[in-house]
Amino acid sequence: MTSLRLVFFHLTCLFLGIMAQAAALKLSSSVQPDGGLLSLKTGDNLTLTCFYNVDVAARLYWYKQPLGQKLQLITTFFYFDTNGTFYGEFKNNPRFTLGKGHGKYHLKISDLRVLDSATYHCIHYINSLEISESITVSVTGSAWVHQSVLEIIQLGDSVTLNCTVHTGTCDGEHSVYWFKRSQESHPGLIYTHGGRNDQCERKDNTQTHTCVYNLPMKSLNLSHAGTYYCAVASCGHILFGNGTKLDFQDKVDSPVLLYFLSGALTFTTILVVLLTLSVFKMRKRNSYGSAGN
Structure with missing residues (x-):
């Protein structure tokens, strides 16, 4: 330990x-x-x-x-x-x-x-x-790590981040670690796969040894936003992925929301102007009635 x-x-x-x-x-x-x-x-x-x-x-x-x-x-x-x-x-x-x-x-x-x-x-x-x-x-050497660049998600959704490791002729055990970096917190280790190697396969007629590791996340909220890096300890050295950024998208389409808010604002402005004119006319009539008496 x-x-x-x-x-x-x-x-x-x-x-x-x-x-x-x-x-x-x-x-x-x-x-x-x-x-x-x-x-x-x-x-x-x-x-x-x-x-x-x-x-x-x-x-x-x-x-x-x-x-x-x-x-x-x-x-x-x-x-x-x-x-x-x-x-x-x-x-x-x-x-x-x-x-x-x-x-x-x-x-x-x-x-x-x-x-x-x-x-x-x-x-x-x-x-x-x-x-x-x-x-x-x-x-x-011939080893490298691949991660998707961006994942667009919505609040409450689930997502699975993938880390694909190509290790060439190296068949040793891999220890896989996940790091998170966000604006609200310092980078830190959040998960490890230990020495699991059950998702690995060798392509036929090649020397490429490929492993795929997943990081599932459920019921996403704003605290999950950030960039997730996959680090692989393999064959005596550390390989880092370029990172996958999780970005949230509002459930209401932003142009539709903008049009709705603009229409509501226009309607409210017209209503305020009409009410102001109505109050002005009523006061004017009342002033004429008082003068006639």
């Missing part, structure tokens, strides 16, 4: 980090991020950018943080350095290089692999450590 809660905690932290990093994301790669999560395929090349103030003598660091693990120091760079220094498994690794220039401290990763999936932090130190850039990278 403790290990399961730990997985939930790490997944929730990862999801929150993805959403929080969307606004701060800067990339020079031709592949663009989707909702704050950068998804790439094995073999791709990636450049993570980091900029610094050239007028300040600062020390800069690139760190890698795989899901559920500690920070791993990749490289350091000082204002007066010319090359930078790599550490540990990244030292003398030709896949990791630095793109340096006037105010630039970019980390370049070539020939991406699944084990490169992690959150990368560019940190600078002047008087204290501060994170300059952060980006979560998910590297997959």
